Amino acid sequence: MAARGPYAKGVAKRDEILDAAMEVFAQNGYDRTSVREIARQTGLSQAGLLHHFSTKEELFLEVLRRRDDRSLDSDERSHKHSVDRLMRAVDRNSEEPGLVRLFVAMSAESAQDASVAHGFFAERYRWLLDEIAQDVRVHQASGELPAGLDPEGIASLLVAAADGLQLQWLLNPGSVDMGARIRTLWEALRKTT
Amino acid sequence: MAARGPYAKGVAKRDEILDAAMEVFAQNGYDRTSVREIARQTGLSQAGLLHHFSTKEELFLEVLRRRDDRSLDSDERSHKHSVDRLMRAVDRNSEEPGLVRLFVAMSAESAQDASVAHGFFAERYRWLLDEIAQDVRVHQASGELPAGLDPEGIASLLVAAADGLQLQWLLNPGSVDMGARIRTLWEALRKTT
DNA sequence: GTCTATAGGTAGATAGAC
DNA sequence: GTCTATCTACCTATAGAC
Known part of the structure; x- marks a missing residue:
């Protein structure tokens, strides 16, 4: 109705x-x-x-x-790996400069205590990092990922790189393929011990 | 005088x-x-x-x-590897929330075209990335780093991660050891190929 | 070098008509 | 739901005195 x-x-x-x-x-x-x-x-x-x-x-x-x-x-929910979801999010962002700009501007704003967005982003990062770390743990348990990896470290670096790449991409449009870069990073990290 | x-x-x-x-x-x-x-x-x-x-x-x-x-x-100049300089800069930043906040806020601002800082940061990233990529190339030539690494990709990821970690660190103070994280990344990246 | 005073804007929010 | 009109509160920058 x-x-x-x-x-x-x-x-x-x-x-x-x-x-x-x-x-x-x-x-x-x-x-x-x-x-x-x-x-x-x-x-x-x-x-x-x-x-x-x-x-x-x-x-x-x-x-x-x-x-x-x-x-x-969107289709993100259909991907069981939250790492996959992160990569797809990065891909999609590459077609939406407006959204990326919003995100970059607002997350940086939120780093100022007085910002109305502070609570929003602090919480957002907490669950995002937690979700990815948890995901890494699950795949370590099933043997798909080496047991030696540090789940929190991996999550933190993936998200950090995704954020930082957005800034580079906005400042020098076309100079960075964010999707390719983040996949390189993931490959490098998963091979660490 | x-x-x-x-x-x-x-x-x-x-x-x-x-x-x-x-x-x-x-x-x-x-x-x-x-x-x-x-x-x-x-x-x-x-x-x-x-x-x-x-x-x-x-x-x-x-x-x-x-x-x-x-x-x-500061002492950064005394380090020949610009990768080393980046890491030391990250370490120093861990003691200066004020400067980090300035940097995060201003670089994000600069992503808006109207910003007075746009030119400043666009240029800054260009030379920073270039310097690091160049440095990687030098060490590839001397055999210290594998020839298969992509200098631009490495530079871009290192700087991106450094930026993104700052944001996480500001939002959840104490939850991230930026220096340790960025060193993990560097270790992972240099072993790629 | 530093002040007061002010010009000339723009902002967010409210009151009250329609 | 939407308007016009208006209020209060800033802001940057300038003019001109000391």
Whole structure:
């Protein structure tokens, strides 16, 4: 049963706002983005937009949450290795400079304590690293990976490299094949003892 | 011959301003930092500060340049391998959260085209990666490293990991030994092929 | 070199009409 | 749901006095 009447309109507009907001935040970062600008792009006044999200912060956090939800809804879930999922995520990112820019800008912002995104990213990294480390452990138990590998170290390095490559890729577009690089790294790491 | 009279005072104040500015920019990022705030910390009015650096942008770029100059002035130059220098830089960073925060925030900012730091960081990465790749090549020629390694790939991954680890370290302080991690990576990479 | 004062902006958020 | 109008709170940069 689809929502109807006033609800449908509200939900659709909300979605439209989130799309526009993601794009503008990605392009300019949090501080340089004004609610007015996002409003303009969705054919609303600033006050009109703030009817749907009562503060700029709320809108911003919603954008971050939706970005994550979408990643998880996509085919990533079908890959049992979270290492595979990471690689596929990197591949997909190579086609979405906007999202990458959003991610880089926001994760760096979150490193500032005052940032609204601090909690979001701190938690995000904790579970991401944990998931990958856990995955490495499972494959060590089944004998697919050498027992000598350090699961936390591997997870940390893979994620770190993925993040750092994004920055290089944004600054010098076309100079880096992120997918190839991260696969090289994985091959090197899994052969370590 | 040292500068004297009014010069000495000017230079000293300039330095004091740069120190304060580095700290505040590191803590809050470029946009969230006001010239007034930096002025307050140095006992000046906003206009008084802008006597030394005529715009906020100029002050900011000066902070970035000085950070780099200091790195290079330190003992890093004495290490012939630029890979070694990278590792030592990572070690030193582990004791300077402020500088790391500045670097992470500013490099991410620079990924936005509109950023004043865009040119600075794009160029910085170009020579940094180039220097390391070149270094790998030299050691391949002398037989110290296997000929099969991809110099650009190695350089890119080392720098990417260093950057990404900084982010993890800032978000979850104490959870990552950056130096140890980057050495693990280097060991893994040099054994590839 | 440093100040006060101010010009000229832009921001987020609110009030109240429709 | 959406608008216009407005408020308050900053901001950078400049002018001109000391």
